[in-house]
Amino acid sequence: MHIVDRRLNPGGKSLPNRQRFLRRAKETVQRAVRETSKGREIRDLDQSGEITIPIDGIREPSFRRASSGGRRDHLLPGNRDHVEGDLIARPDGGAGGGGGGGQAGDGGGGEDGFRFVLTREEFLDIFLDDLELPDLAKRKLAVTEVQGIRRAGYTTTGSPANLALGQTMKIALARRIALNRPTTADVAAFDERIAAAEAVGESGRAEELRAERDALETRRRRIPYIDPLDLRFRRYEPFPRPVAQAVMFCLMDVSGSMTEHKKDVAKRFFMLLHVFLTRRYKHVDVVFIRHTDRAAEVDEDTFFHSPETGGTLVSSALAEMKRVVEERYDPADWNIYAAQASDGDNMSSDAERTAVLLRDHVLPACQYFAYLEVGDPPGSQFGFIGQGPTSLWRTYEALGLAGARFDMRRVSRQEEIYAVFRQLFQRRDAVGERVGA
Amino acid sequence: MNAFAPNRLLFEGADWDFDTIRRIHDAVEELSRRSLGLDVFPNQIEIITAEQMLDAYASTGMPLFYKHWSFGKHFAQHETVYRKGLMGLAYEIVINSDPCISYIMEENSATMQTLVIAHAAFGHNHFFKNNYLFKQWTDPSGILDYLAFAKSYVAACEERWGHAAVERVLDAGHALQSQGVHRYPRKSVPDLLSEERRERDRQAHAERMYNDLWRTLPSRPAGGDARRRREERRRALLGLPQENLLYFLEKTAPRLAPWQREILRIVRNVAQYFYPQMQTKVMNEGCATFVHYQLMTGLHREGRISDGSFLEFLTSHTNVVRQPMYDDPSYNGINPYALGYAMMEDIARIATTPTDEDRAWFPDLAGNGDPIGTLRDVWANYRDESFIAQFLSPNLIRKWRFFHVRDDADEPVLRVERIHDERGYRALRRSLARQYDIAWLAPDIQVVDVDLDDTRRLVLRHRVLDGILLQPDDARRVLQHIADLWGYEVVLEEVSADTGATLKEHRTTARAGMFF
Numbered sequence: 001m002h003i004v005d006r007r008l009n010p011g012g013k014s015l016p017n018r019q020r021f022l023r024r025a026k027e028t029v030q031r032a033v034r035e036t037s038k039g040r041e042i043r044d045l046d047q048s049g050e051i052t053i054p055i056d057g058i059r060e061p062s063f064r065r066a067s068s069g070g071r072r073d074h075l076l077p078g079n080r081d082h083v084e085g086d087l088i089a090r091p092d093g094g095a096g097g098g099g100g101g102g103q104a105g106d107g108g109g110g111e112d113g114f115r116f117v118l119t120r121e122e123f124l125d126i127f128l129d130d131l132e133l134p135d136l137a138k139r140k141l142a143v144t145e146v147q148g149i150r151r152a153g154y155t156t157t158g159s160p161a162n163l164a165l166g167q168t169m170k171i172a173l174a175r176r177i178a179l180n181r182p183t184t185a186d187v188a189a190f191d192e193r194i195a196a197a198e199a200v201g202e203s204g205r206a207e208e209l210r211a212e213r214d215a216l217e218t219r220r221r222r223i224p225y226i227d228p229l230d231l232r233f234r235r236y237e238p239f240p241r242p243v244a245q246a247v248m249f250c251l252m253d254v255s256g257s258m259t260e261h262k263k264d265v266a267k268r269f270f271m272l273l274h275v276f277l278t279r280r281y282k283h284v285d286v287v288f289i290r291h292t293d294r295a296a297e298v299d300e301d302t303f304f305h306s307p308e309t310g311g312t313l314v315s316s317a318l319a320e321m322k323r324v325v326e327e328r329y330d331p332a333d334w335n336i337y338a339a340q341a342s343d344g345d346n347m348s349s350d351a352e353r354t355a356v357l358l359r360d361h362v363l364p365a366c367q368y369f370a371y372l373e374v375g376d377p378p379g380s381q382f383g384f385i386g387q388g389p390t391s392l393w394r395t396y397e398a399l400g401l402a403g404a405r406f407d408m409r410r411v412s413r414q415e416e417i418y419a420v421f422r423q424l425f426q427r428r429d430a431v432g433e434r435v436g437a
Numbered sequence: 438m439n440a441f442a443p444n445r446l447l448f449e450g451a452d453w454d455f456d457t458i459r460r461i462h463d464a465v466e467e468l469s470r471r472s473l474g475l476d477v478f479p480n481q482i483e484i485i486t487a488e489q490m491l492d493a494y495a496s497t498g499m500p501l502f503y504k505h506w507s508f509g510k511h512f513a514q515h516e517t518v519y520r521k522g523l524m525g526l527a528y529e530i531v532i533n534s535d536p537c538i539s540y541i542m543e544e545n546s547a548t549m550q551t552l553v554i555a556h557a558a559f560g561h562n563h564f565f566k567n568n569y570l571f572k573q574w575t576d577p578s579g580i581l582d583y584l585a586f587a588k589s590y591v592a593a594c595e596e597r598w599g600h601a602a603v604e605r606v607l608d609a610g611h612a613l614q615s616q617g618v619h620r621y622p623r624k625s626v627p628d629l630l631s632e633e634r635r636e637r638d639r640q641a642h643a644e645r646m647y648n649d650l651w652r653t654l655p656s657r658p659a660g661g662d663a664r665r666r667r668e669e670r671r672r673a674l675l676g677l678p679q680e681n682l683l684y685f686l687e688k689t690a691p692r693l694a695p696w697q698r699e700i701l702r703i704v705r706n707v708a709q710y711f712y713p714q715m716q717t718k719v720m721n722e723g724c725a726t727f728v729h730y731q732l733m734t735g736l737h738r739e740g741r742i743s744d745g746s747f748l749e750f751l752t753s754h755t756n757v758v759r760q761p762m763y764d765d766p767s768y769n770g771i772n773p774y775a776l777g778y779a780m781m782e783d784i785a786r787i788a789t790t791p792t793d794e795d796r797a798w799f800p801d802l803a804g805n806g807d808p809i810g811t812l813r814d815v816w817a818n819y820r821d822e823s824f825i826a827q828f829l830s831p832n833l834i835r836k837w838r839f840f841h842v843r844d845d846a847d848e849p850v851l852r853v854e855r856i857h858d859e860r861g862y863r864a865l866r867r868s869l870a871r872q873y874d875i876a877w878l879a880p881d882i883q884v885v886d887v888d889l890d891d892t893r894r895l896v897l898r899h900r901v902l903d904g905i906l907l908q909p910d911d912a913r914r915v916l917q918h919i920a921d922l923w924g925y926e927v928v929l930e931e932v933s934a935d936t937g938a939t940l941k942e943h944r945t946t947a948r949a950g951m952f953f
Contacts, residue, residue, distance in 0.1 A: 001462050002481040002536070003455055006489060007543055014492050014512040020604070021509030050517070060507055061612050061914035063880050063899075063907055070905035072844040075869045077771065078762025079840035079856055086853040088842065116513035117520070 021058070022122065028053040033118075033126045049123055052113040124275065149236050158233025172230040181223040182216045190216065246277050246367075247285040247329045249338035251317045254290040256309040257343050262374040263304055266341035268417045269372050273339055276421075285334075287324055295320035314346045314392055318357040322365075331365040338362070339370045344390025351395045358406075359399055368405055370424045371396055375412035447741045451546035458482060461551045462558065468735050469559045473728060473809055477562040478537040478577060482554065485540050491515050493530050493540060500538065501584050503591035503703070505607050531557035533565040533714070535577040548746035552753060555732040560725025567817045568720070570713035580710060587703045594696050605951055606697050609918035610683065610704030615879055617683030617705040618712045671889060678883040682897070682919065683708070685884050691893070692924040697952060701922075716820045716875050723777015724816050727785075730754060730778070760837070780824070783833050784812060794831055822877075826870035831862045839865050846904070880907060882929070893925040900934045906941055907931065916943050921951040 022029060032051045040049075082088070118126070154167055190213040197206040250270050252258070277284045288303040289295055292310035295317040321338065329336060346354065363369055373393055389397065396408055409420045447464055448457045462480065469475040485493070495512035496502040532538040539557040541550055565571050576583075595603045610617070672678070679685040686693075687701040714721065733754075737747040760775035761768040784802070787795045788811050791803035802811060819827065834857045841855040841864065855861035855868075871877050886896040897919070899907060912929065920927040924947050931941040 001459070001466075001479065003458055004481060004483045005455075006483045006485045006540075009489070013489070014495060014509060016504045017495065017506065017509030017512060019509070020504060020506035020600070021513060023600075024506040024604070025510075058506075058510055059911075059914070060608075061911040061918075062615055063613075063882055063912060063915050064615075065880055065905045066908045069846045070901075071846070071903040072905065073854075073868055073872075074842045074844060075771075075839060075865065075872055076763035076842060077760060077837040077839055078764060078768075079838040080764075082840055082853045082856060084853060084856055084858070084860065087850040088853065089850055090844075114510070114514065116517045 022126075025053060025058050026126075028058070029118075030126055033123060050115060050117050051123075052115045055114045058114060127275075148239055150239050152235045152237040154232040155235040156231065156233070158235070162233040162235075164232045164234045167232040168226065168230050171232060172226045175227065175230060176223065176225070179223050181225075182220045187213065187216055187220065245283040245285070245333070246335040246337060247287060248273060248277055249287045249289060249321050249324075249336070250303065251289050251291070251321060251338060251340040251342075252303065253292075253312060253314065253317075253342040253345070254303075254306075254308045255292045255312045255345070256307075257345055258374075259376065261376060262341075262343060265374045265411060265414055265417060266372065267304055268414055269341065269411075269421060270339060272417065272421050273337065273370075277337065285329075287321075289317050289320050289324070291317035291320070297324060312345050312347060313350050314342065315350050315353040315357050318354060318362050322357065322361045325362075325365050335367045336365055337368050337370075338366055339372060341372045341374055342392055343375065344373045344392040346390075346392040346395065348391055351391065354392070355395055355399055358396070363405055366405060369407075371406070371408035372420070372424075373408065373410040375410060445740050446743055447551070447736070448547040448746075449743065451548070453547040453550055457547055458484075458550060458554075461547075462554055464736065464741055465551065465555050465559060465732055468732055468739075469555075469563075469728070472735055473731060474813060475559055475563040475728070476566060477559055478535045478566050480554075480558045480562065481536040481538045482558060483538060483540050484543055486543055487519075490530070490540065490542055491519060499584055500532065500581070501588055503588045503607075504595075505611070506604065507611065529553040529557045531561045532580075533561075533571060533575055533577050533710075534580050537562040537565065537577070546746075546749065548742065548749045549753065551736070551742065551746075552729055552733060552750055556725045556729035559732065560728035561721060563728065564717070564721050564724045564816055567813070568713070568717060568820075569818055570716060570820055574713050575710055583706065587707070590703065591700065594700065598696065602952075603700065605921070606700045607704065609922050610701050612915045612918045613683045613686075614704060614708045616882055617681060617708045619681050619684070619709065620712075620876055672886065675887060677887070678885045678898075680881070680883045681705075682882065682884060686919065686922045689887075690923050693922065693952065697922075712875075713820075716822070716873075719773045719777040719780075719821045719873060720816065720819060720824050721777075722774045723779075723781045724812075726754075726758060726774050726778040727781035727812070762838075779833060779837070780828055781812060781815075783830055784808065784815060784828055787830065792832070798830060799828075821873035822870050822875075825873055826866060829866045829869060831857075834862055834865055839869065841865055841868055877902075881934075893923075895919070895923050895925065895927045897927065897929045899929060899931045901931050901940055902934050904933070904940075909943075912943055913945070916945045917948070920945040920947045923947065924952070 029051060032053045036049060036051065154164055190209060194206050194209045194213065197203075197209055248270075252263070252266055254263075274284065274286065286300075288298050288300055290298055290303050290308070291313065292308050293313040293316065294310075295313075297320065317340070325331065325336065358369070371392075373390065393408070393410075396406075399406075407424050409424055411417060411420045447460050453461075462482065466480075469477075491512060493500070494515055495508045502508070529542075530540045537558065539553065539562075541553050541557075545553065565575075565577065571577075591603060591607070675689060676685070683701055683705045687698050687705065690698075693701075733742070733747070733750050736742045737744075742750075758772070758775045758778045760772045760779075785808035787799055787803050788805050788808040791799070796803040805811060815824065815828065837857075839857050840853055841861070843852045843854045845852075855864045857865065881900040881902070883898055883900075884895065885898045888894040888896070897916075907929075916927055916929055926944065926946045929943040930939050931943075932939050
C-alpha cells in the first residue's frame with residue numbers, strides 16, 4: 001500500500017479549464033459583467049463578484065427523453081394508504097408525487113442561471129475587454145507599483161557587509177550570561193587569592209586554587225566570547241512602494257438636459273478613469289462635484305441618479321473644485337486628476353469666467369484635466385450630427401490648451417468610451433516627465 | 438467480551454498522520470481478508486485538499502484528464518455552491534485502476550478516514566476487481582496511461598490545430614457520449630485465415646448435405662429482391678444498424694481528419710470505461726456500504742476503534758443509507774446506497790435466517806449458511822438490473838412499501854398499478870429492475886441507413902418507447918453536432934416502437950467550416 005500526499009501539489013489545476021470556460025462563455029459573461037458594472041459604484045468596480053449567466057450559452061446537450069408526454073412508470077417507496085387501482089390527481093408541475101422519473105426542472109430549458117464567482121482580475125479583464133482595450137494600454141494599466149527595498153528584521157545568514165554588530169553583541173552577551181561564562185575579573189580574582197596564599201606559604205591551598213583557576217580558564221575558553229551562532233545580519237526585502245496618492249475629481253453638469261444615457265456614458269468614463277488610477281496609485285480619492293447654476297460636492301449616488309433642473313454655470317463647478325483642492329488636496333502632496341462631463345451647454349455670459357478659472361486656477365493644480373462632451377446616441381434628434389460646436393467646447397477650444405495637461409473629446413455612444421479614453425490618456429508619460437522635470 | 442488488550446486501539450481522538458493511515462489500512466486489510474474474503478487490487482491512498490477534491494469532481498473523478506471548458510464550468514459551479522456551504526463534498530473518490538487509487542480529504546477525522554478506507558479502498562476496490570462487467574470492459578492497469586496519452590494528445594492537437602478546432606470536436610463528442618458505448622461485445626471482423634477455414638467448412642457441409650432434389654426447386658424471382666439484397670449488403674458493409682453513433686462517425690464520417698477521429702475515439706473510450714459504473718451504481722455502492730459496515734463493526738468488536746469513534750461512524754453511516762419516502766420534501770429518487778445496502782443485508786439474512794416465504798422465493802439461497810460467500814458471488818456476477826430482478830425480496834418490498842404509479846399523459850389522473858402485496862411483488866420487482874436497465878433508460882437511437890448513391894444523407898432512427906419523444910431543443914443541438922461531423926444532411930426519425938408510425942422528424946445539414 002502506498003500513501004501519497006498530494007496536498008502540496010501545485011494548485012490551480014482547474015485553471016486552464018476555467019479559462020476555456022470563460023472564453024467559451026465570453027459573450028454572455030461580458031454581457032453579465034456589463035450589467036453588473038452598471039449597478040456598481042465606481043470604487044467597487046474592480047472587486048471580484050458573483051456573475052450569473054443564462055445557462056443556455058454553455059449548455060451541454062445530449063439525447064434524452066422529454067420530461068413530459070407519453071406513458072411513464074414511477075416506482076416510489078413509502079406507500080401508506082394507496083391500494084391497487086387508486087387514481088391520484090396529477091401533482092402540479094413536474095415535481096412532487098411523480099418525481100421519480102427525473103430531476104425536477106429537467107426539461108424546463110434554459111431559464112435557470114448559472115452562477116459563479118469571477119476573481120477581481122477576471123472581472124476587470126472582461127470589463128476592459130468589453131471596451132476593447134488594446135493590449136498596449138492594458139499592459140500599461142497593469143503596472144501597479146514601483147518595487148522598493150526595505151529593512152525586515154534580522155537573519156542568521158548573510159554577507160559580512162550586512163553584519164548587524166549591535167544585535168550580534170547583544171545576543172552574544174545574553175548567551176554568555178546564560179552559560180555563566182567566567183569574566184576576566186573572575187580569573188583575576190583567583191590570581192590575587194593564589195598570590196595571597198603563596199605569600200603566606202600555604203602551597204597546598206595555592207595548588208587547589210590554581211586548579212580551580214585552570215578549570216575556570218578552560219571553561220572560559222570553551223564558551224567563546226562571540227560564537228558563530230550569535231551572528232545576526234540585517235535582512236532586506238522587496239516591497240511594493242506606492243507611487244503616490246491621487247485624487248480624482250468628477251465634474252458633471254446635471255441640469256435637465258443631461259439624460260440618463262449621457263450620465264451612463266459619463267459614468268463609464270469615470271469608471272475607466274478610476275480603474276486606470278487605482279492601477280497606478282496606492283490610494284485614490286474620488287470627489288464628485290455636480291453643478292447646475294450652483295455646484296456642490298455630493299456622494300456618488302446623488303451624482304449619478306438624482307435629477308436636477310436649473311440653469312447652467314460651468315464655472316461654478318470649477319470654483320467648487322478649486323475650493324476643495326485648497327481645503328483638502330494640496331497639489332504638493334496629491335496628484336490631481338479631473339474629468340468633466342457635460343453636454344456642452346453653458347451660459348454665454350459664463351464663458352469668460354470659466355476660461356479664467358480653468359486656465360489660471362484649476363489647470364496649474366492638475367496633473368491632467370479631461371473634458372468629455374457627451375451627446376445623445378446617434379439617430380436621436382439631438383445627436384451631434386448637423387450641430388456646430390457647443391458653447392463650452394468653443395470656450396475651451398479658444399483657450400488653445402489642448403495638449404499636455406488638458407484635452408477634450410466628444411462621445412455619444414458607450415462603445416466609443418474606451419477609444420476616447422485612450423486618446424485622452426495616451427500622452428500620460430510625456431506629462432509625467434514634464435511635471436517631474 | 439473483548440479478547441484483546443484495550444491498548445490495541447488504532448487511534449485515539451480525531452487526529453491522524455501517515456502512520457495512523459498505514460495502521461488503519463493494515464488492520465482493515467487483515468480483517469477484510471479474514472472476515473469477508475475480499476480480493477482487491479493493491480491500494481494507493483492519496484491525501485488531497487478540498488480544492489483538489491473539487492477538481493477531481495469536475496473532471497469525472499479522474500486524476501488526469503484532457504482539458505475542456507465543461508470541466509471548468511462544473512468546477513466553477515461546484516465551487517460557488519461549496520463556498521456558500523450549500524453542499525458538502527464527498528468523503529472519497531475512488532478510481533478503477535491497478536493499483537486502485539482512493540482520494541481521501543485532509544479534513545476528515547481519523548474515524549472518517551477508516552470508514553473511507555473500508556468503503557473505497559476495500560469495498561469498491563473488490564467490486565472493481567471482481568465484477569464481470571468491469572472485467573469484461575475495463576482495463577484497470579492501463580487506464581491511467583491511456584488518460585495520460587489522451588491528455589497529451591489533446592494538448593498537442595490544440596497546439597497544432599488551435600483551441601477552437603479541438604473544442605468543436607470535443608463538444609460534439611461529449612454530446613454523443615451516451616450514444617458512444619458498445620453495449621455488447623461485437624462480432625469480430627473475420628480475417629483471411631478464418632475466412633478460408635469457414636469456406637472449407639461450408640464446402641464440407643454442402644458435400645455432406647448434397648441432395649440432387651434441391652436442383653429441382655424453382656428459382657426466386659429477380660428484381661426487387663436483388664435491390665433489397667444490394668441494400669442489405671451496403672448496410673452490412675457499413676456495419677448498420679449501429680447504435681454506437683460515436684463509433685460509426687469515427688469510423689465512417691467521410692471528411693474527418695485523422696486527428697479528429699482520434700479525439701472522438703478518446704471520448705468514446707472514456708465513455709466506454711465508465712459504462713460499467715453506470716450499470717452497477719446500486720450494486721457498487723451497496724457492496725462498498727455493506728463492506729464498510731461489516732469492517733467497522735468488526736474493528737469495534739475487536740477493540741480496534743473506540744466507542745466514541747464507532748458512534749461517529751454510525752452517524753455517517755445512517756446518513757448515507759437514509760431513504761426519504763416519496764412524500765418527503767427531501768425525496769430525490771431512490772438512494773442507490775440505501776437500496777444496495779438494504780438488499781445486501783437482506784441477502785445475508787436470507788442466507789442465515791430465512792422465513793418460509795424466502796424459502797419459496799429463493800430456494801437455492803435460503804438458509805445456505807454462507808452469507809458472505811453468497812454476496813461475493815452476487816458482486817461478481819450481476820449488474821443492477823439483473824441484481825434487482827433476481828434478489829429484491831417480498832420482505833424488502835414490504836419494508837420499503839414500494840408502489841408503482843403509471844403516468845399516462847393522455848389520462849387526467851395517475852393510476853396506482855401495483856402495491857406491495859402478494860399480487861404486486863413480481864411486477865414491482867420487474868419494473869424496479871427495468872428502471873436500472875441503462876439500455877432501457879437511454880433513448881434507443883441507431884444509425885439505420887446512409888444514402889450512398891446521392892446525397893450522402895445519414896438516417897438515424899429513435900425507437901420511441903411509451904410515446905416519450907426526445908427533448909426537442911437538445912435533440913436539435915446534438916443533431917447539429919452529428920451533421921457537422923458527418924458533413925452532410927442528417928435525418929432523425931422518431932418512430933413509435935408499438936405501431937411503427939413516424940411521430941416526428943428532425944433534419945439538419947452540416948454547417949460550413951465547422952470541421953473542414
